[in-house]
Amino acid sequence: MNKIWLITKREYFSRVKNKSFILTTLLMPLGILIFGAVAAWIFSQSSDKAKTIAVVDPAGILTDNMPKLNNINFILSDKDLQALGEDVKNESLDGVLEIPSEIDLKSKNLNINYYSDDLLAIDESMSITSSIRSSVRNYKIKALGFDKEIIDNLRVDVDLAPSSIKKLTGDKIEEGEREINEYTGTIGAILGGVIGYLMFFIILLYGSLVMRSVMEEKVNRISEVMISSVKPFELMMGKILGVGLAGLTQLGIWLVFVPVILMIVMPFIGVSSPDVTDMVNIPEAEMKAAMESAPNNEDLAQILKGLSEVNWLKLIPLTLIYFFGGYFAYAALFAAVGSAVGEDINEGQSLTFPIMIPLIISMYISMSAVTAPDSSMAVWASMIPLLSSVVMPVRLPLDPAWWQILISIALLIVFIFATVWLAGRIYRVGILMYGKKASIKELSRWIFYKS
Amino acid sequence: MEAILSLDRVRKSYHKHLAVDDISFNMPKGSIFGLLGPNGAGKTSLIRIITTITQADSGQVYIDGEKLNSNHPKDIGYMPEERGLYKKMKVGEQLVYLAQLKGMPKNQAKSSIKGWMEKFEIEDWWGKKIEELSKGMQQKVQFIATVLHKPKLLILDEPFSGLDPINTNLIKDEIHQLREEGSSVIFSTHRMEQVEEICERIVLVSQGKNILEGKVDAIKNDFKENLFKIEFEGKLPNELNGHFEVISDTDKELIIKADGNTNSNVLLKEIMERGFEIKSFHEMLPSLNEIFIKQVEGKSYE
Numbered sequence: 001m002n003k004i005w006l007i008t009k010r011e012y013f014s015r016v017k018n019k020s021f022i023l024t025t026l027l028m029p030l031g032i033l034i035f036g037a038v039a040a041w042i043f044s045q046s047s048d049k050a051k052t053i054a055v056v057d058p059a060g061i062l063t064d065n066m067p068k069l070n071n072i073n074f075i076l077s078d079k080d081l082q083a084l085g086e087d088v089k090n091e092s093l094d095g096v097l098e099i100p101s102e103i104d105l106k107s108k109n110l111n112i113n114y115y116s117d118d119l120l121a122i123d124e125s126m127s128i129t130s131s132i133r134s135s136v137r138n139y140k141i142k143a144l145g146f147d148k149e150i151i152d153n154l155r156v157d158v159d160l161a162p163s164s165i166k167k168l169t170g171d172k173i174e175e176g177e178r179e180i181n182e183y184t185g186t187i188g189a190i191l192g193g194v195i196g197y198l199m200f201f202i203i204l205l206y207g208s209l210v211m212r213s214v215m216e217e218k219v220n221r222i223s224e225v226m227i228s229s230v231k232p233f234e235l236m237m238g239k240i241l242g243v244g245l246a247g248l249t250q251l252g253i254w255l256v257f258v259p260v261i262l263m264i265v266m267p268f269i270g271v272s273s274p275d276v277t278d279m280v281n282i283p284e285a286e287m288k289a290a291m292e293s294a295p296n297n298e299d300l301a302q303i304l305k306g307l308s309e310v311n312w313l314k315l316i317p318l319t320l321i322y323f324f325g326g327y328f329a330y331a332a333l334f335a336a337v338g339s340a341v342g343e344d345i346n347e348g349q350s351l352t353f354p355i356m357i358p359l360i361i362s363m364y365i366s367m368s369a370v371t372a373p374d375s376s377m378a379v380w381a382s383m384i385p386l387l388s389s390v391v392m393p394v395r396l397p398l399d400p401a402w403w404q405i406l407i408s409i410a411l412l413i414v415f416i417f418a419t420v421w422l423a424g425r426i427y428r429v430g431i432l433m434y435g436k437k438a439s440i441k442e443l444s445r446w447i448f449y450k451s
Numbered sequence: 452m453e454a455i456l457s458l459d460r461v462r463k464s465y466h467k468h469l470a471v472d473d474i475s476f477n478m479p480k481g482s483i484f485g486l487l488g489p490n491g492a493g494k495t496s497l498i499r500i501i502t503t504i505t506q507a508d509s510g511q512v513y514i515d516g517e518k519l520n521s522n523h524p525k526d527i528g529y530m531p532e533e534r535g536l537y538k539k540m541k542v543g544e545q546l547v548y549l550a551q552l553k554g555m556p557k558n559q560a561k562s563s564i565k566g567w568m569e570k571f572e573i574e575d576w577w578g579k580k581i582e583e584l585s586k587g588m589q590q591k592v593q594f595i596a597t598v599l600h601k602p603k604l605l606i607l608d609e610p611f612s613g614l615d616p617i618n619t620n621l622i623k624d625e626i627h628q629l630r631e632e633g634s635s636v637i638f639s640t641h642r643m644e645q646v647e648e649i650c651e652r653i654v655l656v657s658q659g660k661n662i663l664e665g666k667v668d669a670i671k672n673d674f675k676e677n678l679f680k681i682e683f684e685g686k687l688p689n690e691l692n693g694h695f696e697v698i699s700d701t702d703k704e705l706i707i708k709a710d711g712n713t714n715s716n717v718l719l720k721e722i723m724e725r726g727f728e729i730k731s732f733h734e735m736l737p738s739l740n741e742i743f744i745k746q747v748e749g750k751s752y753e
Binding site: 003006007010014018216220221222223224225226227228229230231428431432 | 465499502503504505521524525527529530531533534535536537538539540548549551552553596
């Protein structure tokens, strides 16, 4: 144990003190920053040229609801079209929007003319049409003599609220028993999704680092000295732990520094928060439509209820166990690959992809587990190591049976130790068989080899 | 004789190749012991069994009377033939790390390393990276790493390869010094002149078998061919006879082979009567090199 800790410490500090590690850790947020700045700059380009568009609206359809866009100024004009055309020609206007004086109340279609030499940007034309659409609708409702509220209420929002069967049978809902809430499933989905992507990112980032770390002794020709001092298992464990801690440090630094840097630098690169809101300034009508589909107060209460019904005290530690367990399981596989290949990093690189396959599969299974958390596939996958670390967190908010969780964690731990042991074994035999390349056949022989 | 290391019918095979075939020997405590053999004889396999890198298929290894177990690595210092250290690590940190892995407390390791660095006059290397050092310098560091934890049993595989004569002597002196302090040293090589100079006992391994074992002097005696070399001045008589046979003669040197167990005094007396001036007279003992070649070739033709 003591030796594992010594190895862990060396791996950790040699990594954390490494120049390229420090550079990546610091440059990554900077890279994100530059990327963000460039993106912001690109977006700001569309709004640089202010336009003025004259609106001809003899029937007064738009009067109280002119389109709003932050770089286009709409002005209502009484001039006739020809005069306005002249204005566009001599560039005092950019375009003319002609709303027909008469609208066919029974027709679904409405043609509006826009006269200009420049094309409208897609977002511009979209927000113009949407604002006209809602104005025309209001105009029509008024002209036909309907009550706007009645018309609006014709569109019914339907909510499907799942409820425990005990409510029907009149059984008492026991203390601590969770009521089914449509949002508890969503929490699982989010949790699974986050872990899945995080895991993918981490394995991609640190998996090959574990592999390279295992190869380090071979490259430096010190493996014989090391293995005469420590057991290969201890070496592998120490390496996986050391790289893992270094990775955690890096992620932690990013987690803290990226938002801080963004907050500090944002004002300087001209992306102040009001600007951001301006940029996404949605026309009122659209906003209303969005509001309608967004959860209303009752829904919000449901979400809060869903959140409160999740047993966080159980969920958070278990999720962390699956997250770290997942790292260990995949890292152990990378360690095994690092043990099997010689000193050539390229040899190992090609074996990296097969390791990612279970991870990708587990992400697909987790997507289906969101909709069917108790399907036999979801249950089995949540117990199989390499799959369980992504699939089980999806099921956790829906309270899977304890025995399933216990079996799943036990299997995960057994898998990790077995794989690390295996990696150590391959490593030891690899030293004895200097210069021999490991074919699959050779490898399987190494595993059962009496060392 | 108290043995620091005993091997009892140790056997090890890889696939179908028998690398170590029934080897037994005892290595006395406090000795410098030569493990000799041609390439591929099984020396490295044997060493790897002793250093717990691998296990014997059958047979037993005892260290200081105790069956080899996982506590023993801290009693063993091993310098493999293939040299290597973490290139990116600093000399001091690296030595502390390796000593800690052998169970040495950090502070003790540090002061011990400083002592060794002073001894080798490399005090200012503490903060240097291994990759900044020359091969020979790295080897010094590696030697320190091997002996730092004061191992009872020191196993050195070709310790002088790549060293200049000055450093060779430096290391040689240290080996003797360590022996004085109670370490036992296994010295594996195929450089016979070094063995003759350093080792008291040897075991000669060939094709996985122990083909010769014992004290260097005794072995030499066993293999002597009763040859004597005489340097002289003057003219040799036309006929030389006595209890010997002339093997070769030049105008300065005469080599004779004594009959049976003829005493050297008898020989000397016989020659002195021949009337030429003798400048020197000594017995020609076979070199280990000759014995080695003879034994190894002899065995492989069997």
